[in-house]
Amino acid sequence: MSHLLVLIPIALGLGALGLAAFFWSLRAGQYDDLEGASVRILDGESEETPS
């Protein structure tokens, strides 16, 4: 039982972290251009990510 009190918050915390990361990536526009992202990796010269 005492293990659960530690493990469940950890599990939920990690899940929430993932959710927060997803929200951040959505806000940063990473889901706006799914096709573009897959080809941009081939373009070695663009070093920055314009906002």
Add this chain to the structure above:
Amino acid sequence: MSCCQTLQSTEPQDSGQQSTAQRLDEERVRAASRLVEGQLYQTDFTVPDMHCAACIGTIERGLNSMDQVVSVRANLTTRTVAVVWDAERGPGSAIINFLARLGFDANLQFLGENDSAATDDKGRLLLRSLAVAGFAAANIMLLSVSVWSGADLETAKLFHLISGLIAVPAVVYAGQPFFTSALKALSARRLNMDVPISLAVLLALAMSVFESFTNGAEAYFDAAVTLLFFLLIGRYLDHLMRQKARGAVDQLAQLTAKGGVCVDDPKSPTFVALEDISEGMRLRVHPGERLPVDGRIVQGQTDVDRSLVTGEAASVVCREGDLLEAGVLNQTGSIDIIATSDCRNSFLAEVTKMMDAAERGRGLYVGIADRMARLYAPAVHLLALATFIGWMIYSGGDWHSSIYTSIAVLIITCPCALGLAVPVVHVIGAHQLMRRGIMIRDGSAFERLAEVDHVVFDKTGTLTSGQPAVVQAPHLDMEAIGCVVALSNRSSHPAAKAIAQAFDGGEGATLCDIKEVPGMGIQAHSKVGMVRLGRPNWVAEIAGATPLSMDHSGVAFAQQDGALAFFELEDRLRPDAAGTIAALQQAGLKVEILSGDHAKTVAAVAGELGVASFRDRMTPADKIQYIEKQQSKGGRVLMVGDGINDAPALAAAHASMAPASASDVGRLASDIVFTRPHLKAVLIARELALRTGRHIRQNFALALLYNCLAIPLAVTGQITPLLAAIAMSTSSIVVIANSMRLNLYREPQFEQNAESVAGTAEDADAPDRHTKELEAAA
């Protein structure tokens, strides 16, 4: 003016005029932009030719090197480039020119107050809901599994409490799309799929909360949240499909008149947005532009293309005093018009009004999912009620177990698989169509297209390619060919373009003083003297003694005192038009042609294609009337057309298709736009529509089968949260797997298809027989 300099009568000729033209371009760009702050503007350009990493790199690096550009972001999915630029440091119109120099044609995308092509707010909201539901579903499932595998009561209670804490906010947030849609349907006194979904989710949640605070034996938190998660996947897929189709159609939007150049004060022309044009304004229309409003020509002479308005392909010469409709394409000469209407009562606006009226009928169409819901929702709600009453009698008034069982019935019958059954099939179908260059606007178009029993084609631009092509060229020597190539390359007249294409790759001769004479043709000086390409009468003036007995309709070419040479031009049928129509007739559809053109031309085309029934000289109102008459008799009409004159008919028809070359209005009015030159698209779209219909019905059958197995368990009170979870996931997986089979669709090999349908090999070319069969059948 020095010899051999490119000179078109329409191009700006000195620096003063050039700056005027630049200023006008600039105003046009600003009209399409959104003010970010101060002098910072955001402008979105559609760049249809952007395909790969190299394109993105070239565009972004290229534009970043411009002084005025603050930031650039290319979006490959929507094929747009969003540019933020500083108007203090340079003109925005230079961006288009720069893109053109990089080799990309860019069009302005007209932005509203807040929207931008790059962001998609509804999609983001759905994705956020999906993420929340996914997070909640995963964690609650984790806790549920341990409860199912035999945790003691204390632990189970604790886990239910934690599950409840996650589930309640998650359902409130992620369930919004369903709740709002269900409320909307209920307030309109209708039932849709979202009503039983919302009811099941909310009741499951409420009961589980109650349970976990009382005895805590069983809770359905996982069912409620997993349900939302699955359904949101369906919603998001559906949204992606519409988004993609819309983007593809938007790309086709040309730089049409979103305004005009006002020359009330001839010294300072200004760009006026379409809404601000008023009656009596003097507007200048350059070659290649469309008239923004109706108007009377007050200066200049030109050839105009009225095909989108009247359906007639041949261009017409217009001079001072002639009245032209909005949407007419000016081809050769610059003209000044006095506006005889503003944008609210122009010809175009009249057509749009007719279209809106016609579209209302289509808006009443009820999709198959909602038709199912009308039967399904009352059935399950009655079943739950019956269960409740039955248990009250059976258990002698035990409220708790009666309510508990009837809610379990609602949960187990919740149309989770039904919610996925339709969108997944539609998305896969739309993907298959898009791979073949066919864009479908929404899912219900599949259903409507599958019901069609009557196909109506427009002629010009639909059955024909809409562009004249040279069908007979004269024999010319090398020098003459050089002159023809050089001359025809200079003009934007469709006849000249067709001739240029016929001599594609030919070496152009060096000419000077090239001049386009609106309504006549194009002339220049070569080494031997004057050369002309254009209307036969006009060309004959410089030719040697060539008496012109009859008025020839083709295009003539002559060198000074040389012989007249004629080019025969014709608006040719699309290459597979005959085969497509034969195949459609074989499939038992009634095929007809409605055209605004003369009887003679329409009859010739109908004869060639084997279409027995055709109507000529149809106005937009005639077409819409005809289609409404057919539909009131119970027919389901598919309209295939492209022009402004077809737009109301496209909107009125049960389903409609337009080629990508169609007018903006025509494209907007149709459900499906095909981008490749083949008419076969009609056949493919119909076949896929029939297939998607079949898969959807299979999916419904599979989902109902699961329900039939689970309902007896639920009614007798045997269902547990574990069983509910298993039943729900397996039925969803089976439905998705069945939908995936649509990916196996193979395009019919065209000739084979026509033959195999016809039964015998020679039938593909025997349209007469088909029509006779059709008549016999009718």
